[in-house]
Amino acid sequence: MGNNSSSLAHLNSQRSFEMVNITQHDVSSDETEEKQTVFNIFHMEKKEDAGIITKPLENIMTCEYNVQFKIAYSQMSEPNTHKEHPNEDDIFVRQYDRNGDNVFVAAVLDGHQGINALNYVQSTLFDALSNMLFENPENIPDHVCEIFQQIDTTYCEEKAELLRQITAPSRRVCFCGSRRSDLHHENLFLGCGCVLSLLCIHNNQLLLAGLGDCGIVFSIGGRARYALNRHNPTDALEKQRILMAGGSVLNNRVDNMLEVSRSIGDVWFKKSYQTRSFGAPSDPRQDVVIAEPDVKIYPLSSDVEFCIIGSDGLFASLSFQTAINVVKDFISRGRSGEDACRELITRARA
Numbered sequence: 001m002g003n004n005s006s007s008l009a010h011l012n013s014q015r016s017f018e019m020v021n022i023t024q025h026d027v028s029s030d031e032t033e034e035k036q037t038v039f040n041i042f043h044m045e046k047k048e049d050a051g052i053i054t055k056p057l058e059n060i061m062t063c064e065y066n067v068q069f070k071i072a073y074s075q076m077s078e079p080n081t082h083k084e085h086p087n088e089d090d091i092f093v094r095q096y097d098r099n100g101d102n103v104f105v106a107a108v109l110d111g112h113q114g115i116n117a118l119n120y121v122q123s124t125l126f127d128a129l130s131n132m133l134f135e136n137p138e139n140i141p142d143h144v145c146e147i148f149q150q151i152d153t154t155y156c157e158e159k160a161e162l163l164r165q166i167t168a169p170s171r172r173v174c175f176c177g178s179r180r181s182d183l184h185h186e187n188l189f190l191g192c193g194c195v196l197s198l199l200c201i202h203n204n205q206l207l208l209a210g211l212g213d214c215g216i217v218f219s220i221g222g223r224a225r226y227a228l229n230r231h232n233p234t235d236a237l238e239k240q241r242i243l244m245a246g247g248s249v250l251n252n253r254v255d256n257m258l259e260v261s262r263s264i265g266d267v268w269f270k271k272s273y274q275t276r277s278f279g280a281p282s283d284p285r286q287d288v289v290i291a292e293p294d295v296k297i298y299p300l301s302s303d304v305e306f307c308i309i310g311s312d313g314l315f316a317s318l319s320f321q322t323a324i325n326v327v328k329d330f331i332s333r334g335r336s337g338e339d340a341c342r343e344l345i346t347r348a349r350a
Helices: 116-134 140-166 183-188 236-244 320-332 337-349
Strands: 005-011 016-020 036-040 064-066 071-078 089-098 101-112 193-202 205-211 215-220 223-225 294-299 304-310
Touching (some): 071 089, 071 337, 116 193, 116 205, 140 205, 140 294, 193 304, 205 215, 304 320
Parallel strands (some): 016 304, 036 071, 036 304
Antiparallel strands (some): 005 071
């Protein structure tokens, strides 16, 4: 959340992906194998750019290169425009290995009310997902949803216990949403939440998962494809779900406070973790704010040119197609992945 911008790019002569943060790397002439790239950025404009470039990409310049997956990626980040607040966005890129099997993970995370929830997600979610993929289970989307829910449950149960302790009658503390009346409670990070979009590559498949208003989109033949749903309270289906759960949508926010309708953390909006005296539902999937991600699986084919992963800072300002056009135009003209990410951030700021 907030006015932060970051971007990460991964480019390949036939495939590429984008996330938060960018750096530059010249692909040497002896690297004859196919190269991919990943990018990540924030913000998206609400109008489509018709300038679609269908010519295949080649001679891509980026910073980092993953030999196992033949993936090159770049990244860039800039500070919050509100200088009194730190950038609560982050990027995660890692390759996991087990007995000759490999999983590549890239994600953009966006924290709010601090980075406590974001740090918890980084330290738990991606390890759990890679371990699950190494087992090659059936019904992978169901397993992904279970992992997201378990991580949210563990985090929220801890925060809910702290909430019960500090709201005991002897403390005489009054809370209204995330507006705390006892200053030291800020150090407990009770209002923290985290949203994210991620990409896992395993067994020649693309596993996409997203929670909240971060975004991910792929370029196939210059056209925006494989996009995940973004979870905003203004979405008709999300609004209906919120109202049925007993919440409200005011000023485009859940209960006039939270800008996303799904997240890890945000225990204030999840009564299932509170005592039954609060009238809590027994199933966290019935809460006003839930942790169920959008999950999709696609084949990793030579048609996939690149991917852009970003927070709301990018995709609230630029449409998916506009972002794809910007990246492909820059790469087609011999510019680096870093240049493309910087341009995306510049346009998002405009």
